Amino acid sequence: MPEKEKIRLVSRAEAIADIYSEVVPEPATTMLVIKHSMYKVSAGTGERLSDSDDWDKIEIPDTPEARRADFCLTIYGNSMEPVYYDGDIVLVKQQNAVERGQIGIFVIEGCGYIKKFGGDRLISLNDQYDDIMFADYDPDDIRCSGLVIGRV
Template sequence: MTDKELAIYIGSKIREYRKKRFLTQNELALSVGIGHTTIANYEKGFRTPKKNTLFKIAESLNVTIDDLFPPVQKEDTLSSPTPQVLHLDRKLQEPRHAEWISQGERLLEEQEAESATINEPLYEYKVFEKLAAGNGYTYFNDGNFDIVFHDEKMDHDFASWVFGDSMEPTYLNGEVVLIKQTGFDYDGAIYAVDWDGQTYIKKVYKEETGLRLVSLNKKYADKFAPYDEDPRIIGKIVGHFQPMTT
Protein backbone atom coordinates (compact mmCIF):
# COMPACT_ATOMS: atom_id res chain seq x y z
CA MET A 1 0.00 0.00 0.00
CA THR A 2 1.43 3.40 -1.02
CA ASP A 3 1.48 6.42 1.32
CA LYS A 4 -1.32 8.02 -0.72
CA GLU A 5 -3.46 4.87 -0.49
CA LEU A 6 -2.80 4.75 3.25
CA ALA A 7 -3.86 8.39 3.66
CA ILE A 8 -7.10 7.68 1.77
CA TYR A 9 -7.76 4.57 3.90
CA ILE A 10 -7.17 6.41 7.19
CA GLY A 11 -9.38 9.27 6.01
CA SER A 12 -12.19 6.88 5.11
CA LYS A 13 -12.01 5.25 8.56
CA ILE A 14 -12.08 8.63 10.32
CA ARG A 15 -15.20 9.55 8.32
CA GLU A 16 -16.79 6.14 8.98
CA TYR A 17 -16.31 6.26 12.76
CA ARG A 18 -17.23 9.96 12.93
CA LYS A 19 -20.57 9.26 11.27
CA LYS A 20 -21.16 6.25 13.54
CA ARG A 21 -20.76 8.62 16.51
CA PHE A 22 -23.11 11.15 14.83
CA LEU A 23 -20.40 13.83 14.97
CA THR A 24 -19.94 16.68 12.51
CA GLN A 25 -16.48 17.54 11.22
CA ASN A 26 -16.56 20.69 13.34
CA GLU A 27 -17.49 18.76 16.50
CA LEU A 28 -14.66 16.28 15.97
CA ALA A 29 -12.23 19.12 15.23
CA LEU A 30 -13.19 20.91 18.46
CA SER A 31 -12.70 17.70 20.44
CA VAL A 32 -9.23 17.13 18.93
CA GLY A 33 -8.23 20.80 19.02
CA ILE A 34 -7.72 21.39 15.29
CA GLY A 35 -9.60 23.20 12.53
CA HIS A 36 -12.61 21.56 10.83
CA THR A 37 -10.97 22.10 7.44
CA THR A 38 -8.09 19.92 8.63
CA ILE A 39 -10.55 17.10 9.42
CA ALA A 40 -12.04 17.53 5.95
CA ASN A 41 -8.61 17.19 4.33
CA TYR A 42 -7.82 14.12 6.45
CA GLU A 43 -11.08 12.45 5.38
CA LYS A 44 -10.38 13.20 1.70
CA GLY A 45 -6.90 11.71 1.98
CA PHE A 46 -5.18 15.01 1.13
CA ARG A 47 -3.19 14.90 4.36
CA THR A 48 -2.21 12.26 6.91
CA PRO A 49 -2.56 13.15 10.61
CA LYS A 50 0.60 13.25 12.67
CA LYS A 51 0.98 10.52 15.28
CA ASN A 52 -0.16 12.57 18.28
CA THR A 53 -3.14 13.89 16.31
CA LEU A 54 -4.09 10.33 15.31
CA PHE A 55 -4.19 9.30 18.96
CA LYS A 56 -6.43 12.27 19.80
CA ILE A 57 -8.77 11.47 16.88
CA ALA A 58 -8.98 7.80 17.93
CA GLU A 59 -9.74 8.80 21.52
CA SER A 60 -12.44 11.25 20.40
CA LEU A 61 -14.01 8.54 18.21
CA ASN A 62 -13.76 5.96 21.04
CA VAL A 63 -11.67 3.57 18.92
CA THR A 64 -8.09 2.35 19.05
CA ILE A 65 -5.50 3.78 16.69
CA ASP A 66 -5.24 0.32 15.08
CA ASP A 67 -8.88 0.68 14.02
CA LEU A 68 -7.81 3.54 11.73
CA PHE A 69 -5.19 1.45 9.91
CA PRO A 70 -5.50 -1.47 7.44
CA PRO A 71 -5.27 -4.99 8.90
CA VAL A 72 -1.68 -6.20 9.19
CA GLN A 73 -0.74 -8.61 6.42
CA LYS A 74 1.34 -11.66 7.23
CA GLU A 75 4.75 -11.50 5.60
CA ASP A 76 5.35 -15.25 5.35
CA THR A 77 3.36 -15.51 2.11
CA LEU A 78 5.39 -12.63 0.65
CA SER A 79 8.76 -14.18 1.48
CA SER A 80 8.01 -17.73 0.27
CA PRO A 81 9.49 -18.66 -3.15
CA THR A 82 6.92 -19.15 -5.89
CA PRO A 83 6.45 -22.62 -7.44
CA GLN A 84 8.12 -21.35 -10.64
CA VAL A 85 11.24 -20.27 -8.75
CA LEU A 86 11.45 -23.61 -6.91
CA HIS A 87 10.98 -25.49 -10.18
CA LEU A 88 13.79 -23.57 -11.90
CA ASP A 89 16.09 -23.98 -8.91
CA ARG A 90 15.60 -27.76 -8.92
CA LYS A 91 15.64 -28.40 -12.66
CA LEU A 92 18.36 -26.12 -14.02
CA GLN A 93 21.77 -27.75 -14.20
CA GLU A 94 25.20 -26.13 -14.39
CA PRO A 95 26.29 -23.97 -16.08
CA ARG A 96 22.69 -22.84 -16.77
CA HIS A 97 21.83 -22.63 -13.06
CA ALA A 98 24.78 -20.27 -12.43
CA GLU A 99 23.80 -18.22 -15.49
CA TRP A 100 20.21 -17.93 -14.15
CA ILE A 101 21.48 -16.69 -10.77
CA SER A 102 23.89 -14.27 -12.44
CA GLN A 103 21.11 -12.86 -14.64
CA GLY A 104 18.89 -12.36 -11.59
CA GLU A 105 21.66 -10.52 -9.72
CA ARG A 106 22.26 -8.26 -12.71
CA LEU A 107 18.56 -7.40 -12.92
CA LEU A 108 18.50 -6.66 -9.18
CA GLU A 109 21.49 -4.30 -9.52
CA GLU A 110 19.73 -2.46 -12.36
CA GLN A 111 16.57 -2.14 -10.27
CA GLU A 112 18.48 -0.77 -7.26
CA ALA A 113 20.37 1.69 -9.49
CA GLU A 114 17.09 2.96 -10.94
CA SER A 115 15.65 3.39 -7.45
CA ALA A 116 18.71 5.35 -6.38
CA THR A 117 18.23 7.85 -9.23
CA ILE A 118 14.52 8.19 -8.48
CA ASN A 119 14.95 8.77 -4.74
CA GLU A 120 16.02 12.41 -4.97
CA PRO A 121 16.29 14.40 -1.74
CA LEU A 122 13.07 15.84 -0.35
CA TYR A 123 12.88 19.19 1.40
CA GLU A 124 10.83 19.84 4.51
CA TYR A 125 8.22 22.59 4.70
CA LYS A 126 6.30 23.71 7.80
CA VAL A 127 2.75 24.50 6.68
CA PHE A 128 0.42 26.54 8.88
CA GLU A 129 -3.33 26.12 8.85
CA LYS A 130 -3.79 29.82 9.52
CA LEU A 131 -1.54 32.88 9.35
CA ALA A 132 -2.34 36.06 11.22
CA ALA A 133 -0.77 39.47 10.80
CA GLY A 134 1.02 41.22 13.61
CA ASN A 135 2.51 44.70 13.70
CA GLY A 136 4.72 45.81 10.84
CA TYR A 137 6.60 42.85 9.40
CA THR A 138 6.10 40.50 12.34
CA TYR A 139 3.73 37.58 11.86
CA PHE A 140 2.65 34.71 14.05
CA ASN A 141 0.59 31.56 13.61
CA ASP A 142 -2.09 29.72 15.53
CA GLY A 143 0.36 26.95 16.53
CA ASN A 144 -1.24 24.34 14.29
CA PHE A 145 1.09 23.28 11.50
CA ASP A 146 1.96 20.23 9.42
CA ILE A 147 5.31 19.03 8.09
CA VAL A 148 5.22 18.18 4.37
CA PHE A 149 7.85 17.44 1.74
CA HIS A 150 8.66 18.57 -1.80
CA ASP A 151 11.51 17.72 -4.18
CA GLU A 152 12.40 21.36 -4.83
CA LYS A 153 13.78 23.85 -2.32
CA MET A 154 12.11 27.24 -2.77
CA ASP A 155 12.82 30.46 -0.93
CA HIS A 156 9.88 31.65 1.19
CA ASP A 157 8.98 33.05 4.61
CA PHE A 158 5.71 31.24 5.31
CA ALA A 159 3.75 28.31 3.91
CA SER A 160 0.00 27.80 4.20
CA TRP A 161 -2.68 25.41 2.93
CA VAL A 162 -5.09 26.09 0.10
CA PHE A 163 -8.67 25.44 1.17
CA GLY A 164 -11.51 25.22 -1.35
CA ASP A 165 -11.65 25.84 -5.08
CA SER A 166 -11.84 29.64 -5.27
CA MET A 167 -8.35 29.90 -6.78
CA GLU A 168 -8.65 27.08 -9.28
CA PRO A 169 -7.37 26.19 -11.78
CA THR A 170 -3.98 27.52 -10.62
CA TYR A 171 -4.11 26.80 -6.88
CA LEU A 172 -5.86 23.52 -6.01
CA ASN A 173 -7.53 22.46 -2.79
CA GLY A 174 -4.99 20.63 -0.62
CA GLU A 175 -1.95 22.31 -2.19
CA VAL A 176 0.66 24.32 -0.31
CA VAL A 177 1.30 27.98 -1.14
CA LEU A 178 4.63 29.64 -0.37
CA ILE A 179 4.56 33.24 0.83
CA LYS A 180 7.32 35.83 0.69
CA GLN A 181 6.99 38.64 3.21
CA THR A 182 7.25 41.49 0.68
CA GLY A 183 4.26 43.66 1.52
CA PHE A 184 2.22 45.01 -1.40
CA ASP A 185 4.05 44.88 -4.73
CA TYR A 186 1.55 45.64 -7.50
CA ASP A 187 -2.15 45.36 -8.34
CA GLY A 188 -3.29 41.96 -9.58
CA ALA A 189 -0.57 39.88 -7.93
CA ILE A 190 -1.54 36.94 -5.69
CA TYR A 191 -1.19 37.70 -1.99
CA ALA A 192 -1.98 36.17 1.39
CA VAL A 193 -4.24 38.63 3.21
CA ASP A 194 -5.32 38.55 6.84
CA TRP A 195 -8.79 40.04 7.25
CA ASP A 196 -11.81 39.41 9.42
CA GLY A 197 -10.05 36.65 11.35
CA GLN A 198 -9.18 34.62 8.24
CA THR A 199 -6.30 34.19 5.82
CA TYR A 200 -7.24 34.68 2.17
CA ILE A 201 -5.21 33.71 -0.89
CA LYS A 202 -6.45 36.15 -3.58
CA LYS A 203 -5.55 38.53 -6.37
CA VAL A 204 -5.40 41.91 -4.66
CA TYR A 205 -6.21 45.39 -5.99
CA LYS A 206 -5.69 48.49 -3.87
CA GLU A 207 -8.65 50.86 -4.11
CA GLU A 208 -9.39 54.19 -2.45
CA THR A 209 -11.27 52.78 0.54
CA GLY A 210 -9.98 49.23 0.79
CA LEU A 211 -8.59 46.08 -0.79
CA ARG A 212 -10.47 44.20 -3.47
CA LEU A 213 -9.89 40.45 -3.19
CA VAL A 214 -10.47 38.61 -6.44
CA SER A 215 -10.78 34.83 -6.94
CA LEU A 216 -9.39 33.10 -10.05
CA ASN A 217 -12.46 30.85 -10.15
CA LYS A 218 -15.08 33.02 -11.88
CA LYS A 219 -17.99 31.49 -9.97
CA TYR A 220 -16.90 33.42 -6.86
CA ALA A 221 -17.74 37.09 -6.40
CA ASP A 222 -15.09 39.59 -5.36
CA LYS A 223 -14.62 40.37 -1.66
CA PHE A 224 -14.00 43.91 -0.45
CA ALA A 225 -11.94 44.56 2.69
CA PRO A 226 -12.36 48.17 3.90
CA TYR A 227 -9.26 49.82 5.31
CA ASP A 228 -11.15 50.63 8.53
CA GLU A 229 -11.39 46.85 9.15
CA ASP A 230 -7.59 46.69 9.10
CA PRO A 231 -6.87 44.12 6.36
CA ARG A 232 -3.17 43.16 6.38
CA ILE A 233 -1.15 41.87 3.45
CA ILE A 234 0.97 39.04 4.87
CA GLY A 235 3.00 38.59 1.71
CA LYS A 236 3.12 37.66 -1.95
CA ILE A 237 2.59 34.11 -3.20
CA VAL A 238 5.88 32.99 -4.75
CA GLY A 239 5.17 29.29 -5.33
CA HIS A 240 2.84 26.37 -4.78
CA PHE A 241 3.01 22.58 -4.89
CA GLN A 242 1.23 19.34 -4.07
CA PRO A 243 2.98 17.72 -1.09
CA MET A 244 4.91 14.55 -1.87
CA THR A 245 4.61 11.30 0.04
CA THR A 246 7.77 9.95 1.66
Protein backbone atom coordinates in the same frame (compact mmCIF):
# COMPACT_ATOMS: atom_id res chain seq x y z
CA MET B 1 21.35 -7.79 -41.10
CA PRO B 2 18.96 -10.75 -41.11
CA GLU B 3 15.60 -10.30 -39.37
CA LYS B 4 16.36 -13.09 -36.89
CA GLU B 5 19.57 -11.29 -35.81
CA LYS B 6 17.69 -7.97 -35.33
CA ILE B 7 15.11 -9.64 -33.12
CA ARG B 8 17.86 -11.25 -31.02
CA LEU B 9 19.69 -7.91 -30.56
CA VAL B 10 16.51 -6.04 -29.63
CA SER B 11 15.60 -8.75 -27.10
CA ARG B 12 19.07 -8.57 -25.60
CA ALA B 13 18.91 -4.74 -25.35
CA GLU B 14 15.52 -4.93 -23.63
CA ALA B 15 16.86 -7.51 -21.14
CA ILE B 16 19.85 -5.28 -20.32
CA ALA B 17 17.56 -2.26 -19.90
CA ASP B 18 15.34 -4.24 -17.50
CA ILE B 19 18.37 -5.25 -15.42
CA TYR B 20 19.57 -1.65 -15.25
CA SER B 21 16.17 -0.34 -14.19
CA GLU B 22 16.16 -2.82 -11.29
CA VAL B 23 19.78 -2.22 -10.25
CA VAL B 24 20.13 1.54 -10.63
CA PRO B 25 17.97 3.22 -7.98
CA GLU B 26 16.15 6.45 -8.70
CA PRO B 27 17.97 9.41 -7.18
CA ALA B 28 16.51 10.31 -3.80
CA THR B 29 14.51 13.52 -3.67
CA THR B 30 16.11 15.98 -1.29
CA MET B 31 13.64 17.25 1.25
CA LEU B 32 13.40 20.58 3.04
CA VAL B 33 11.64 21.35 6.32
CA ILE B 34 9.41 24.43 6.28
CA LYS B 35 6.96 25.91 8.73
CA HIS B 36 3.33 25.29 7.87
CA SER B 37 0.40 27.19 9.33
CA MET B 38 -2.04 25.16 11.40
CA TYR B 39 -4.72 27.45 9.95
CA LYS B 40 -5.96 27.15 6.38
CA VAL B 41 -6.24 30.09 4.03
CA SER B 42 -9.48 30.50 2.14
CA ALA B 43 -9.87 30.34 -1.58
CA GLY B 44 -13.48 31.23 -0.96
CA THR B 45 -15.33 33.41 1.48
CA GLY B 46 -12.83 33.61 4.33
CA GLU B 47 -11.16 31.31 6.82
CA ARG B 48 -10.21 32.38 10.36
CA LEU B 49 -6.49 33.03 10.44
CA SER B 50 -4.75 33.72 13.72
CA ASP B 51 -1.70 35.90 14.30
CA SER B 52 -0.50 33.46 16.93
CA ASP B 53 2.36 31.06 16.42
CA ASP B 54 0.26 28.02 15.51
CA TRP B 55 2.73 26.35 13.19
CA ASP B 56 3.92 22.87 12.56
CA LYS B 57 6.75 21.81 10.31
CA ILE B 58 6.43 19.68 7.23
CA GLU B 59 8.88 18.16 4.78
CA ILE B 60 8.57 19.24 1.17
CA PRO B 61 10.69 18.60 -1.92
CA ASP B 62 13.71 20.90 -2.07
CA THR B 63 13.09 23.20 -5.04
CA PRO B 64 14.25 26.75 -5.84
CA GLU B 65 10.76 28.07 -4.88
CA ALA B 66 10.77 26.12 -1.62
CA ARG B 67 14.15 27.60 -0.67
CA ARG B 68 12.76 31.13 -1.22
CA ALA B 69 9.61 30.52 0.84
CA ASP B 70 9.28 31.65 4.44
CA PHE B 71 6.26 29.46 5.18
CA CYS B 72 3.45 27.51 3.57
CA LEU B 73 -0.32 27.31 3.93
CA THR B 74 -3.02 24.87 2.93
CA ILE B 75 -5.85 26.18 0.74
CA TYR B 76 -9.47 25.62 1.65
CA GLY B 77 -12.04 26.27 -1.08
CA ASN B 78 -12.27 26.62 -4.85
CA SER B 79 -12.28 30.35 -5.66
CA MET B 80 -8.74 30.23 -7.09
CA GLU B 81 -9.40 27.39 -9.53
CA PRO B 82 -8.19 26.54 -12.09
CA VAL B 83 -4.74 27.55 -10.78
CA TYR B 84 -4.96 26.61 -7.08
CA TYR B 85 -7.21 23.88 -5.74
CA ASP B 86 -8.74 22.94 -2.39
CA GLY B 87 -6.07 21.11 -0.39
CA ASP B 88 -3.09 22.55 -2.28
CA ILE B 89 -0.18 23.68 -0.15
CA VAL B 90 1.21 27.00 -1.35
CA LEU B 91 4.66 28.44 -0.71
CA VAL B 92 4.69 32.00 0.58
CA LYS B 93 7.41 34.64 0.72
CA GLN B 94 6.59 36.85 3.67
CA GLN B 95 6.14 40.51 2.69
CA ASN B 96 3.80 43.37 3.51
CA ALA B 97 2.64 44.08 -0.06
CA VAL B 98 2.34 42.53 -3.50
CA GLU B 99 2.11 44.12 -6.93
CA ARG B 100 -1.22 44.48 -8.71
CA GLY B 101 -2.00 41.19 -10.46
CA GLN B 102 0.11 39.03 -8.13
CA ILE B 103 -1.35 36.27 -5.95
CA GLY B 104 -0.95 36.95 -2.26
CA ILE B 105 -2.07 35.95 1.20
CA PHE B 106 -4.29 38.58 2.79
CA VAL B 107 -5.94 38.97 6.17
CA ILE B 108 -9.18 40.95 6.42
CA GLU B 109 -10.85 41.24 9.82
CA GLY B 110 -9.06 38.10 11.00
CA CYS B 111 -9.93 35.97 7.96
CA GLY B 112 -7.19 34.72 5.66
CA TYR B 113 -7.50 34.65 1.89
CA ILE B 114 -5.43 33.61 -1.09
CA LYS B 115 -6.39 36.04 -3.85
CA LYS B 116 -5.12 38.10 -6.76
CA PHE B 117 -4.40 41.69 -5.72
CA GLY B 118 -6.43 44.18 -7.72
CA GLY B 119 -5.37 47.46 -6.09
CA ASP B 120 -8.65 48.29 -4.36
CA ARG B 121 -9.92 44.71 -4.21
CA LEU B 122 -9.07 41.03 -3.98
CA ILE B 123 -9.96 38.98 -7.04
CA SER B 124 -10.88 35.30 -7.28
CA LEU B 125 -9.77 33.38 -10.37
CA ASN B 126 -13.02 31.41 -10.33
CA ASP B 127 -15.68 33.72 -11.79
CA GLN B 128 -18.34 32.23 -9.50
CA TYR B 129 -17.01 34.48 -6.72
CA ASP B 130 -17.40 38.24 -6.36
CA ASP B 131 -14.42 40.51 -5.75
CA ILE B 132 -13.70 41.48 -2.17
CA MET B 133 -13.79 45.26 -2.13
CA PHE B 134 -11.47 46.95 0.38
CA ALA B 135 -13.97 49.83 0.73
CA ASP B 136 -16.34 47.40 2.49
CA TYR B 137 -13.86 46.91 5.37
CA ASP B 138 -11.96 48.95 7.93
CA PRO B 139 -8.62 49.79 6.21
CA ASP B 140 -6.80 49.15 9.51
CA ASP B 141 -8.09 45.56 9.38
CA ILE B 142 -6.65 44.71 5.94
CA ARG B 143 -3.10 43.47 5.48
CA CYS B 144 -0.94 41.45 3.17
CA SER B 145 1.01 38.55 4.70
CA GLY B 146 3.00 37.51 1.66
CA LEU B 147 3.42 36.64 -1.97
CA VAL B 148 2.50 33.16 -3.22
CA ILE B 149 5.59 31.90 -5.05
CA GLY B 150 4.70 28.30 -5.75
CA ARG B 151 2.96 25.13 -4.72
CA VAL B 152 4.22 21.96 -3.05
